[in-house]
Amino acid sequence: MPLPIETLLPDLRDALRVHAAVVLQAPPGAGKTTLVPLALLHEPWLVGRKILVLEPRRLAARAAARRMAQLLGENVGETVGYRVRLQTVVGPNTRIEVVTEGILTRLLQDDPALEEVGIILFDEFHERSLQADLGLALARQSQQVLRPDLRLLVMSATLDADPIAVLLANGSEKAPLLTSEGRSYPVETLYLPREDHDRIEKQVVRAVAVALREHPGDALVFLPGAAEIRRVATHLAELGNTSWEVYPLYGDLSPEMQDRALAPAGNGSRKVVLATSIAETSLTIEGIRVVVDSGLSRVPRFNPRTGLSRLETVRVSQASATQRQGRAGRTAPGWCYRLWTEAAHAGLAPFNAPEILQADLAPLALELAVWGIRDPGELAWLDAPPAGTFAQARALLHSLDTLDAAGKVTSHGQQMATLGLPPRLAHLVLRGKEIGQTALACHLAGLLLERDPLRAPQPELLDIDLGIRLEALAATAKGRAPSQWAGMQADRGALARAWEQAQHLARQLGERRLVPDPDPAAAGLLLAFAYPDRIAQRLGQPTQATSTERYRLRSGPTAQLTGHQSLGRAEFLVAAHLDGRGNAARIFLAAEITKQELYTHFKEEIERAEAVRWDAAAGVVRAQATERLGALVLQEKPLAQTGEVAVREALLDGIRQTGLQVLPWDDGTEHLRARLGFMRQVVGDPWPDVSDAALATHLDDWLGPFLVGMQRLDDLRRLDLAEALLSPLAWTQRQELDRMAPSHLVVPSGSRRPLDYSNPAAPVLAVRLQEVFGMLETPRIADGRVPLMMHLLSPAGRPVQVTQDLHSFWRTTYFDVRKDLRGRYPKHHWPDDPLAATPTARAKRRGT
Incomplete structure (x- = not known):
């Protein structure tokens, strides 16, 4: 039965004779993948050149090549061949090459003009993979700048095709859009x-x-x-x-x-x-x-x-x-x-x-850098790379020595790109070669390019140590592929593919024979080259009480090991695989790295600083020399000598963190603070604000000078807090404080009674009623501006009247109060005329 695409092939050939770019939309089963390349094989504009067919997956690339060869009655590798990672089946007479996306990018980087190619077919473009978008952007620029005769054909079954036709426009004219209707069968x-x-x-x-x-x-x-x-x-x-x-x-x-x-x-x-x-x-x-x-x-x-x-x-x-x-x-x-x-x-x-x-753009950023582009806006995209993610990708490339200070690709970056690996793994392999660990680097990269070859019935039973996987890979390399390893199920296929990947990398690096069992001791170091941001330090001491160990990543967040892991006692490790959940991230693959390896290979990135800081847990100022790698503390040791100012600042910081309640407040200092607050309310500036917020804000000014020789919270007990509170006052202000906001008042009985300023709007004088006999008017403070709130007390010290109008009290309310007090306190003197009576501080009349 004829395939639906066959009726459209004449129109497609006509369009490509006139236009350099065409969009073809055809439903699944229409036959576009295999029939279109064959239909174009003998077009006059293709003479002497090849057809490249881009497929998103290796399986599809091999299957498409086999089907086209079958339709020609040939074997793959004759007229039709394919190139995928680790496998190339082409011959001297190959005219149609089916390639995967990474291969197309590599061909463009090696020869931007693609002199041997007449047309590129982007099949199944609706999948919108990162490499397909990149390949189309690079091919389009190559067409516009170097090869105006290069044809581009974008094909898909399910795609909003109009935006692509606009992207591939020739001036104001959109690229032709051809549509095949129907499918093979309902x-x-x-x-x-x-x-x-x-x-x-x-x-x-x-x-x-x-x-x-x-x-x-x-x-x-x-x-x-x-x-x-x-x-x-x-x-x-x-x-x-x-x-x-x-x-x-x-x-x-x-x-x-x-x-x-x-x-x-x-x-x-x-x-x-x-x-x-x-x-x-x-x-x-x-x-x-x-x-x-x-x-x-x-x-x-x-x-x-x-x-x-x-x-x-x-x-x-x-x-x-x-x-x-x-x-x-x-x-x-x-x-x-x-x-x-x-x-x-x-x-x-x-x-x-x-x-x-939504992808990591580091591979794309590397390819653009090799192409000579720093700004993705120089290329035409269906969807431009997000600016933030692209900037982060370039920052990673800088950390991998892929870009120089000017943002141009380095020779190291050029080498990385030729390997066809993700940037991190390419850096790992090349650095491994530099330090004489080529075999181990190839083994590691081979494993990390595959899915984890070890599985366990429960996640917590899976040992995450990459060293165990290197041992299983070594056994596979020696012809003893295991089905079980270290108590876990082993995927022989994954191990075999990892070994094949490792051998391919070794050949790319010029190694004739790959050692099957390199020493895995440097695995953590090689991982650190690839994942410098994922070097991690254990938090606290290892414990048997829990099956979870927490680690701090160099980049700042924390991650955890779950289950009783062989790496759980490692002080430092490098995480190759994490699940991206921020501070709840779980580590799935890792290897141990030693502190000495960090000092040897990352010494230029270790920051050394002398710091005087507050240790909240111990309540003390610590003066230490610290060596850090990002968020990781490699070493701390006490400083022999410390500046007095730095200690004072750290102690002040500790007081701010702990709160003002840590200072040695007592009744006297609280009373003084209340009097100062009263003056601030009554007079205003220049009287200091002694609220919690203001005292904390200006801690350096009023408290700092009194902390000489102190570095612990316990030392604050020696602090003269009253003098510190008074320190912002001039001498005249201190005299004014005593005059306008006295701490005590002498009452008619001759007693000296304290004033309570806790409510600055109405300071309180609490005094026994008998002590103010003869006092006609309510006492005033602040140069007579503020009457005191008088709490008149019984002989037992309980309030019997609260008033700011003592004169009125004597004339009216006193007699009701007197009647009640005479009943309760009969042995006390309750005169008929309190203004003529003698005040007394005694509890009872003399002789009783």
Whole structure:
């Protein structure tokens, strides 16, 4: 049956004869990936040049090349070949090369004009990977500046194509947009809403059982990751249906295992392929009639605040759901089961979020630096790199010696780019070579390029030590690939791929033979070259009482080891893998580094300072010489001599942190402070503000001079706090304080009674009623401006009257009070005329 794209091929050829850039939109199954390159092979403008087909994944690149070679009746490597990382299958007569995204970037960097290339096809551009966006931006500039005859063709099944047509415009004229209608075969969509109480794996298994019971053909099941794939495979096996053969399909599998999933099922059995998003595009899996879509995908999310990435499970977009659905209609009519509701489908995001908006931009920043660009705005982007994330990426490159002070790429950075590795790992490998640790660096980089090869039934049982993984890799290199290692399950495929990666890196570095078992002792140091911001120091002493150890990262946040880890007693380690949750980050892979290695290899970055600081826990000023690496304290030792001013400032800082209550307040100083507060309220400036806030703000001025010879909180007991409070006053002010706000007042009985200024609006004189017989008017202070609030007390010292009008009290209220007091205190003298009576401080009349 003809593929839908075939009717559009003449229009496509006509467009490319006239235009340098074209956009092609074709639904899944239309045949664009394999038929378009072949249709262009003999165009006159292509004579003597090649076709580059960009595929986002290695699996899709190999499959597309094999299919095109099959259609030509040839083997891969003749007219059609492919280049992916670690594998190149091309020959001298190859005209169509299917490449992955990193390969395209490398080809452009090596030859910006791409003299041997006539056209670049960007397949499945809707995935909007970081490398695809970068490749298109670089190719577009190359076309505009160096190669106006270079053609660009952007292809996708599910994409808002108009913005791309605008991006590739020739002046004011948009690039032609061609659309292929229809798919190979119809697909019926069925919605099976998920049940909240069940894990997704169990619901997927139920859907697979229903789908295979009701429909013919094989099934393709989309799951978010390898862990879910393993669990679903286990559940399907438990059903005991021998007519099914289950095949996993995800990026970390070996090419042989991936090819098994793509091949037809044998012996008349039915095939169930459990796949991640890797199977969404550019693949025709023989026999698939049914798709079961969990609706989930696992994507990396970069947090610019922490500088860490973590995988998040997210809902797919409508575009991805359409791509997945299309896998069921490639060879015959099919059915797609979606584990969500039709209403929920309408609420999904229309398209995938571009990776450039949420990824670590360090690889992109390095490639742009090698291209000669510091400002991404010099290139045309569908979505420009976020300024903040890009700036952070360049800061990382500076720390890896990739950029010089002027922001230009260094020779070291040029070497890093040629390795085709993430910048951190490229730096690790090159620094490893510099210090004679090439083999270990290649082993480490090989491991870190793969998913962790060790697994445990429970997360807390997984030992995070990279040294253990290096030992397992050494066994693999010697031909003894383990299935179990150090009490954990080992992924032989991952170890084999890590060894292959390590050998490839060694060849790139000019090593003829890679040592299979390098000494892992320097693993932490090499990791520190790659992850200088993730050098970590243990907080506190190791303990057996808890299974969690906390570490401070050089960049500032804390992270933790969970479970009883072999590295839990390490004072310093380097975290290679963290989950990006700020101060709650968990370390998943790490290696120990020694303090001596830090001093030897990071000595230029260690900051040395003499500091006099407040130790809040001990309540003392510490004078220490400190050596720090970022937020890590490598060494502290006491200073032999310390400046008096610095000690005083640190002690003042301690008082501020602790609060003014730490000072030796007593009744006398509190009373003095209240009198000063009264004067501030009555007179105002220049009387000092003695509120808590003001005293704390001006602590240096009024308290500082009295702290000579003190460095502990305990020393404050020797402080003359009253004199410190009075220190801002001139001599005349001190005299004025005693006159206007006296501490005591002599009453008619001759007693000297204290005044209470706690309420500065109404200072209080508390005195026994009998002591003020004969006092006609209420006493006043502050040069007569403020009457005292008189608390007239009983012989027992309890208030019987509160008044500011003593004269009125004698004339009226006294007689009622006298009647009550005579009943309660009959032996005391309660005269009929209090103004004529003799005041007395005695409790009783004489002779009683």
